[in-house]
Amino acid sequence: MTGTLENFRSICTKIICVGRNYSEHINELGDVAPTTPLIFMKPPSAFVIEPNDIKIPSDWDELHHEVELGVIINKKCQNVSKEQAEENIGGYCLALDMTERKIQYDFIKQGYPWLLCKGFDTSCPCGNFIDKNQINPLSSSVNLWLRVNGQMRHDGHTRDMIFAIPDLIAYISKYITLEHGDLILTGTPAGVGPIINLINMSEFAKEKLTALMLEYPKPSGIILGYGTAGFRTRADILPWIMIRIGLLASLRSKVKKACIGAMITASHNPEQDNGVKLIDPYGEMLDQSWEVYANNLSSLDDNIHVLWDYLETLMTQLNVQLNDKSTVAIAYDTRQSSPLLSNIVKNAAEILNTNIMNFELMTTPQLHYTVRCYNDNELYGSYTEAGYFDKICTAFRKLIEARRYNLCMTSGAKPAEQLAIDAANGIGAQKLVYLNQRLSDLLTIEIFNDGTKGHLNEKCGADYVKLYQKAPDGLPLTNYPKYCSIDGDADRLIYYFIDENQRFHMLDGDRFSVLFASFISNKLKEAKLMDQVKMGVIQTAYANGSSTNYIVNTMNVPVACVPTGVKHLHHKALDYDIGIYFEANGHGTVLFSDNLKSKVKAAIEDQNRTDEERLAASQLHVFIDIINETVGDALADLLATEAILCLMNLSIEGWLHLYNDLPQRQLKVAIKDRTMIQTTDAERRCIAPAHLQDCIDELVSKYSSGRSFVRPSGTEDIVRVYAEATTQVDADKLADDIRKIVEELTK
Ligand code: 16G
Ligand code: MG
Numbered sequence: 001m002t003g004t005l006e007n008f009r010s011i012c013t014k015i016i017c018v019g020r021n022y023s024e025h026i027n028e029l030g031d032v033a034p035t036t037p038l039i040f041m042k043p044p045s046a047f048v049i050e051p052n053d054i055k056i057p058s059d060w061d062e063l064h065h066e067v068e069l070g071v072i073i074n075k076k077c078q079n080v081s082k083e084q085a086e087e088n089i090g091g092y093c094l095a096l097d098m099t100e101r102k103i104q105y106d107f108i109k110q111g112y113p114w115l116l117c118k119g120f121d122t123s124c125p126c127g128n129f130i131d132k133n134q135i136n137p138l139s140s141s142v143n144l145w146l147r148v149n150g151q152m153r154h155d156g157h158t159r160d161m162i163f164a165i166p167d168l169i170a171y172i173s174k175y176i177t178l179e180h181g182d183l184i185l186t187g188t189p190a191g192v193g194p195i196i197n198l199i200n201m202s203e204f205a206k207e208k209l210t211a212l213m214l215e216y217p218k219p220s221g222i223i224l225g226y227g228t229a230g231f232r233t234r235a236d237i238l239p240w241i242m243i244r245i246g247l248l249a250s251l252r253s254k255v256k257k258a259c260i261g262a263m264i265t266a267s268h269n270p271e272q273d274n275g276v277k278l279i280d281p282y283g284e285m286l287d288q289s290w291e292v293y294a295n296n297l298s299s300l301d302d303n304i305h306v307l308w309d310y311l312e313t314l315m316t317q318l319n320v321q322l323n324d325k326s327t328v329a330i331a332y333d334t335r336q337s338s339p340l341l342s343n344i345v346k347n348a349a350e351i352l353n354t355n356i357m358n359f360e361l362m363t364t365p366q367l368h369y370t371v372r373c374y375n376d377n378e379l380y381g382s383y384t385e386a387g388y389f390d391k392i393c394t395a396f397r398k399l400i401e402a403r404r405y406n407l408c409m410t411s412g413a414k415p416a417e418q419l420a421i422d423a424a425n426g427i428g429a430q431k432l433v434y435l436n437q438r439l440s441d442l443l444t445i446e447i448f449n450d451g452t453k454g455h456l457n458e459k460c461g462a463d464y465v466k467l468y469q470k471a472p473d474g475l476p477l478t479n480y481p482k483y484c485s486i487d488g489d490a491d492r493l494i495y496y497f498i499d500e501n502q503r504f505h506m507l508d509g510d511r512f513s514v515l516f517a518s519f520i521s522n523k524l525k526e527a528k529l530m531d532q533v534k535m536g537v538i539q540t541a542y543a544n545g546s547s548t549n550y551i552v553n554t555m556n557v558p559v560a561c562v563p564t565g566v567k568h569l570h571h572k573a574l575d576y577d578i579g580i581y582f583e584a585n586g587h588g589t590v591l592f593s594d595n596l597k598s599k600v601k602a603a604i605e606d607q608n609r610t611d612e613e614r615l616a617a618s619q620l621h622v623f624i625d626i627i628n629e630t631v632g633d634a635l636a637d638l639l640a641t642e643a644i645l646c647l648m649n650l651s652i653e654g655w656l657h658l659y660n661d662l663p664q665r666q667l668k669v670a671i672k673d674r675t676m677i678q679t680t681d682a683e684r685r686c687i688a689p690a691h692l693q694d695c696i697d698e699l700v701s702k703y704s705s706g707r708s709f710v711r712p713s714g715t716e717d718i719v720r721v722y723a724e725a726t727t728q729v730d731a732d733k734l735a736d737d738i739r740k741i742v743e744e745l746t747k
Pocket of ligand 2: 268488
């Protein structure tokens with residue numbers, strides 16, 4: 001007769017189940033341990049025969065798994081004693097006692113029987129028959145475990161049963177006749193949890209996505225690429241892409257098992273533009289390998305089947321599921337279009353079961369910082385806005401106060417440093433107020449272009465000042481010793497001032513590289529740490545030749561040149577213990593390796609070092625806290641610059657005179673197809689069209705200290721020409737000569 005037990009699911013007359021038979025499980029549900037076995041039943045219709053699925057009634061939403069050892073009875077028996085129990089066992093199986101938990105609680109409250117929540121059709125999926133020669137839970141413990149999508153849920157041992165198998169058989173058979181093929185489920189160990197109905201879930205998600213796509217359709221004929229700064233274009237044609245970026249952010253979060261940021265901004269672009277870019281777990285730009293997915297999603301037709309198929313393929317390829325957890329942190333700048341666009345990102349991400357943290361109005365660097373802090377459990381700082389300002393302001397105060405105390409001793413109290421800032425009529429204006437509140441005794445900041453009158457980035461902001469090399473509108477150059485401009489999302493910073501002859505001088509990203517590198521290398525030398533760390537400066541082709549020359553030849557710090565775009569600079573900076581990177585446009589930061597941080601800390605604590613060495617190390621230690629290492633940050637860079645100027649006792653003129661810039665000129669050239677221009681060697685040389693580079697070389701050779709390059713813009717439909725030479729007249733002329741040759745060769 002034993003042979004047929006393999007088909008126990010067809011011959012079974014009843015499934016008798018035991019509740020609350022493991023104490024840890026009793027604890028997890030807050031139940032009380034029974035004094036005699038708790039018995040209930042499932043009908044044989046509860047079995048599921050492959051390839052059928054568990055059928056979940058559509059109005060049920062909290063179905064739990066309970067893994068159990070099943071005991072299969074081999075003959076009709078009654079009143080079996082504990083000692084005889086083993087003779088009546090034919091074999092075993094692994095089973096799931098599927099339970100609708102909400103209904104069960106309700107039944108318990110009302111004193112109703114559990115049949116419905118435990119005995120519904122398909123509530124008893126079982127594994128194959130296991131012969132009793134293969135396992136013997138009566139003599140040794142059997143490990144029962146269940147993983148859901150790779151995650152361990154139950155991991156228990158039959159030795160922990162409150163009522164052992166012989167006790168159960170004796171107890172049950174005293175009252176109920178057991179038949180050949182009957183099944184006893186012996187109770188579940190701890191670890192119960194909900195299963196999710198993926199089929200229902202994906203249908204539901206598809207419905208929601210369809211509705212969202214109908215609301216924000218993709219305009220026909222539009223092509224949008226994920227470029228150096230994410231997706232960026234006119235705000236009115238952006239809503240549809242926000243759906244796709246929301247989906248992508250969610251998938252990225254599922255894969256990285258970390259929070260991903262989505263920043264809605266178009267930085268220094270005019271008010272009518274907007275854009276979105278994603279932030280990776282460590283606060284850095286989205287990994288380049290994912291730009292492909294962004295572009296694929298962007299290029300797909302506006303059709304739910306096409307889009308859903310792609311998402312499913314991607315999920316399979318990336319080994320994630322719809323119900324995997326995900327978290328997306330959203331923030332936006334002050335553009336009128338931002339709240340709507342961010343809301344679409346939110347709605348789209350939520351369709352893929354994503355938890356949204358909406359930080360609303362923030363600067364781009366604040367969101368980068370927040371994502372980093374959230375993901376490393378606030379090791380880098382607390383992930384609130386208050387946490388951000390606390391960190392950078394406290395560090396600034398520590399550095400400046402110690403220095404001012406020393407100055408007081410020698411030359412009397414020093415007044416607060418004065419600064420006028422053009423906030424580009426953007427988000428930075430609101431955030432600079434916090435610096436004023438916290439640091440007014442050290443820094444007096446007057447904010448201009450705060451958004452109350454002028455338009456965002458219109459004739460103002462860091463990009464405008466850098467490009468036109470003149471003061472912005474809305475900021476009269478009168479009373480202040482120095483001025484700054486930030487851009488629309490506060491990730492770029494430019495300094496300037498008027499000298500006694502009323503001449504305008506600008507200090508751009510190259511100047512920050514030199515200033516930061518000087519300060520840090522001074523401190524490393526004073527702390528006697530210079531030989532132990534690798535320091536480097538990263539620039540792009542736009543860096544003024546004089547700055548590169550000064551860093552390499554006067555400061556003896558190596559310079560690496562990479563293609564335009566923050567992600568390239570940031571990536572390269574990771575090669576150093578101290579990687580200082582700034583684009584000439586004023587975007588940049590410093591990266592400090594863990595190795596450097598621990599060396600600095602050790603130096604501070606090393607009692608064998610001199611006071612001077614330890615002071616330098618501790619200044620460096622505090623300085624690191626002013627820096628936002630995740631990305632270039634106008635606010636943090638401003639405090640870092642002011643701290644350095646104070647500690648190095650440098651005026652803005654002194655900073656300017658560290659070296660002399662070569663005169664330079666930048667031009668925008670419109671050609672019919674900018675992809676005709678192809679570059680190599682960090683964009684410093686052209687490989688197409690043919691002969692262009694030869695012509696550039698020949699023209700450049702005619703100018704003293706001449707240098708020039710041509711590259712297609714990544715953000716506008718134009719080609720950029722850069723030229724520098726000993727005089728402004730020469731730089732202008734060289735740029736113009738190159739423009740002509742570009743136009744000629746791309747006709
Ligand atoms: C974006 C980049 C910036 C780059 C600029 C180049 C970020 C955050 N920003 O603004 O780094 O300098 O594009 O623009 O990556 P272009 O290709 O038009 O010259
Ligand atoms: Mg910006």
